[in-house]
Amino acid sequence: MAVTIVDVARYAQVGVGTVSRVINGANHVRPETRLRVEAVMHELGFHPNAHAGNLKRTRGSVRAIGYLFAADQRTLSDPFFSRLVLGMADAARELDYDIHIASCKDPSDELNALERMMRGNRIGGMVLTDTRVEDERITLLQQRGFPFVAFGRTGNMLASQTNAPHSLPYVDVDGCAGVRQAVSHLIAAGHRHIGFIALPMQLMCAQDRLDGYRQALKQARIRFNERYVVPGGLTEAAGEDAAQALLQLPTRPSAIVACSDVMAFGAMRAIQRCGMRVGTHGRNHVALIGFDDVPMAAHTTPPLTTVRQPIYDIGRDVVNMLVRQLTTGNAPLPPKLILPELIIRESA
Amino acid sequence: MAVTIVDVARYAQVGVGTVSRVINGANHVRPETRLRVEAVMHELGFHPNAHAGNLKRTRGSVRAIGYLFAADQRTLSDPFFSRLVLGMADAARELDYDIHIASCKDPSDELNALERMMRGNRIGGMVLTDTRVEDERITLLQQRGFPFVAFGRTGNMLASQTNAPHSLPYVDVDGCAGVRQAVSHLIAAGHRHIGFIALPMQLMCAQDRLDGYRQALKQARIRFNERYVVPGGLTEAAGEDAAQALLQLPTRPSAIVACSDVMAFGAMRAIQRCGMRVGTHGRNHVALIGFDDVPMAAHTTPPLTTVRQPIYDIGRDVVNMLVRQLTTGNAPLPPKLILPELIIRESA
DNA sequence: CCTAGACTTGGAAACGTTTCCAATTTCGTT
DNA sequence: AACGAAATTGGAAACGTTTCCAAGTCTAGG
Numbered sequence: 221m222a223v224t225i226v227d228v229a230r231y232a233q234v235g236v237g238t239v240s241r242v243i244n245g246a247n248h249v250r251p252e253t254r255l256r257v258e259a260v261m262h263e264l265g266f267h268p269n270a271h272a273g274n275l276k277r278t279r280g281s282v283r284a285i286g287y288l289f290a291a292d293q294r295t296l297s298d299p300f301f302s303r304l305v306l307g308m309a310d311a312a313r314e315l316d317y318d319i320h321i322a323s324c325k326d327p328s329d330e331l332n333a334l335e336r337m338m339r340g341n342r343i344g345g346m347v348l349t350d351t352r353v354e355d356e357r358i359t360l361l362q363q364r365g366f367p368f369v370a371f372g373r374t375g376n377m378l379a380s381q382t383n384a385p386h387s388l389p390y391v392d393v394d395g396c397a398g399v400r401q402a403v404s405h406l407i408a409a410g411h412r413h414i415g416f417i418a419l420p421m422q423l424m425c426a427q428d429r430l431d432g433y434r435q436a437l438k439q440a441r442i443r444f445n446e447r448y449v450v451p452g453g454l455t456e457a458a459g460e461d462a463a464q465a466l467l468q469l470p471t472r473p474s475a476i477v478a479c480s481d482v483m484a485f486g487a488m489r490a491i492q493r494c495g496m497r498v499g500t501h502g503r504n505h506v507a508l509i510g511f512d513d514v515p516m517a518a519h520t521t522p523p524l525t526t527v528r529q530p531i532y533d534i535g536r537d538v539v540n541m542l543v544r545q546l547t548t549g550n551a552p553l554p555p556k557l558i559l560p561e562l563i564i565r566e567s568a
Numbered sequence: 569m570a571v572t573i574v575d576v577a578r579y580a581q582v583g584v585g586t587v588s589r590v591i592n593g594a595n596h597v598r599p600e601t602r603l604r605v606e607a608v609m610h611e612l613g614f615h616p617n618a619h620a621g622n623l624k625r626t627r628g629s630v631r632a633i634g635y636l637f638a639a640d641q642r643t644l645s646d647p648f649f650s651r652l653v654l655g656m657a658d659a660a661r662e663l664d665y666d667i668h669i670a671s672c673k674d675p676s677d678e679l680n681a682l683e684r685m686m687r688g689n690r691i692g693g694m695v696l697t698d699t700r701v702e703d704e705r706i707t708l709l710q711q712r713g714f715p716f717v718a719f720g721r722t723g724n725m726l727a728s729q730t731n732a733p734h735s736l737p738y739v740d741v742d743g744c745a746g747v748r749q750a751v752s753h754l755i756a757a758g759h760r761h762i763g764f765i766a767l768p769m770q771l772m773c774a775q776d777r778l779d780g781y782r783q784a785l786k787q788a789r790i791r792f793n794e795r796y797v798v799p800g801g802l803t804e805a806a807g808e809d810a811a812q813a814l815l816q817l818p819t820r821p822s823a824i825v826a827c828s829d830v831m832a833f834g835a836m837r838a839i840q841r842c843g844m845r846v847g848t849h850g851r852n853h854v855a856l857i858g859f860d861d862v863p864m865a866a867h868t869t870p871p872l873t874t875v876r877q878p879i880y881d882i883g884r885d886v887v888n889m890l891v892r893q894l895t896t897g898n899a900p901l902p903p904k905l906i907l908p909e910l911i912i913r914e915s916a
Numbered sequence: 917c918c919t920a921g922a923c924t925t926g927g928a929a930a931c932g933t934t935t936c937c938a939a940t941t942t943c944g945t946t
Numbered sequence: 947a948a949c950g951a952a953a954t955t956g957g958a959a960a961c962g963t964t965t966c967c968a969a970g971t972c973t974a975g976g
Binding site: 577582583584585586589595596597598601620623624625626689 | 963
Binding site for chain 1: 570615616617618619620622623630637639649650653654657658660661666667668669670671681684687688689690804805834837840864867869
């Protein structure tokens with residue numbers, strides 16, 4: 221039915237091996253032969269059958285990347301997810317890889333889903349996000365020797381570092397530096413009582429960002445007061461509750477840093493509901509800084525000052541890194557740490 | 569390396585054909601044989617190689633579904649995208665299909681990307697969203713005879729209806745009925761001047777929803793005034809601009825229906841900026857109704873009354889329909905129209 | 917002009933399934 | 947008990963690549 225490599229070979233008067241070499245851009249093909257074969261491929265409208273290739277191929281394994289997302293996580297309706305997937309899809313396309321997406325309902329389902337993805341040779345490697353301090357997914361992948369790249373570090377790495385020369389491959393945003401910038405910005409503006417709305421503590425980035433908060437305080441010789449740190453979640457409601465708790469403290473913070481924009485939106489509501497205003501001027505105001513820089517952050521009233529994570533680029537990086545790992549014989553690559561940028565708007 | 573069907577056959581003392589039949593749940597296998605083979609598969613930890621299957625299979629073609637999203641569309645950071653993909657992924661998983669995701673930059677890139685997806689036998693069918701009145705993607709898919717299911721109707725269908733017994737396969741929300749409900753609700757509350765913030769008119773659902781607006785007015789014998797209909801977009805900013813335009817009309821509307829929640833959020837801001845309030849009581853208020861029921865709609869102040877689209881279920885339906893089409897010899901299936909529900913909160 | 921080595925090339929042998937056909941067994945009827 | 951139809955089974959032949967190895971063709975150095 222469809223045009224195959226054999227048709228091309230016959231037409232171009234070469235062997236099938238040669239056509240295969242042309243397709244895969246290998247060397248050891250004389251330029252004029254390559255040109256002739258390429259012309260025939262184009263003329264016949266030939267496009268290689270991905271399944272046949274992936275079936276036989278042993279070098280560089282299957283040209284597809286899996287991404288598993290948890291339905292109960294931030295990904296649900298978060299601007300995050302779309303941007304990340306967009307970056308991944310763009311990078312994959314340029315490399316002629318496919319992206320396979322799968323979902324899992326909740327953490328108990330997660331490892332099963334992961335096993336399912338590794339089976340049957342459907343994908344060559346995995347992308348992981350929302351890494352946790354102790355991440356069973358990573359443990360499983362390591363056990364199986366299955367290639368992956370994570371967005372975010374993990375505590376598992378420490379254990380592996382003793383065995384492997386490199387640590388695990390990851391791309392991450394330096395949340396510590398990001399929060400440090402944010403808090404320092406507030407301190408420079410004269411704030412001394414700064415509330416901090418954290419992320420769920422099992423997430424790796426939660427620790428990281430809390431560290432940034434502590435460091436900034438320490439640098440300015442402000443005593444760390446644990447009452448100013450309240451646990452948050454991934455939802456707007458969590459941010460609202462957390463902010464409300466902060467505003468009811470005896471010495472009310474004059475500024476708040478939230479570990480996600482979505483929580484910052486919730487905090488805005490809480491602030492307004494307490495009869496106060498978000499912003500930097502006046503004594504009735506509470507300064508507010510978010511984290512992520514989702515599109516809506518620029519459109520709130522007032523526009524939200526926030527720490528920008530280049531999510532799209534991270535999606536690209538993760539895929540590029542994974543593909544390089546797959547094509548270079550699974551050698552673990554050095555991790556990549558991205559410095560986030562403080563976007564100063566009107567809320568702080 | 570891995571366990572193959574041949575290993576299973578040898579171990580279970582049957583032919584490879586029998587094992588294949590067990591895997592595919594075909595009949596013509598004696599129950600006890602099936603049991604024995606299944607036991608061996610489990611014991612050996614066998615999982616079929618998807619590529620080998622997809623390579624050989626002619627019936628029911630490739631067990632993977634493609635979804636192409638445009639980076640410049642709503643999908644960018646819309647809650648929509650995540651929910652839809654979630655539904656698709658869940659349904660696909662249950663049927664043991666893969667979901668392949670690809671992106672394209674803009675409309676000019678769209679058809680190329682579509683061609684690329686159809687090539688190389690990577691996917692068995694496509695899912696389309698954001699259908700347009702005149703949709704080139706559908707034209708292309710039809711030309712190639714490539715299976716697909718669309719979320720949303722299209723004008724192309726009319727042309728095809730003359731050829732095919734069934735129209736094109738789609739799942740859609742009855743936006744006409746949805747808006748009609750919304751507008752009727754406002755009319756019942758006494759509103760006579762109702763603004764309407766539309767979607768870009770090339771989108772099929774834009775027409776549909778505008779029809780609903782007209783019908784509701786007609787039913788209540790209110791004259792249609794085209795000044796109350798303003799063009800919108802897919803962003804919050806578009807909603808804000810549109811609402812502002814409506815509020816500056818000589819006879820200011822006392823209620824507004826926006827064709828998406830995101831635009832409704834923009835409208836809220838515009839209303840507040842004009843010194844008015846969103847809600848139903850008092851003369852200084854403007855009633856507001858959105859469309860979609862994204863999660864945040866329940867958390868705005870005041871909570872947004874809106875027409876709910878069951879996006880998750882739509883994702884599931886679309887995949888189920890496509891798979892049924894693929895497995896039943898590409899017979900076009902009857903389309904499915906979903907009746908949306910008006911969720912009454914406090915904004916109207 | 918010769919020869920070793922490097923570059924090119926052809927084509928057969930996988931890869932792990934599904935599908936087909938023919939052979940065998942089972943079952944219900946007469 | 948015999949018969950035919952239906953159900954079950956085995957196994958070879960694809961599917962369209964990549965990979966490997968042997969063979970052929972250059973190139974440059976002697």
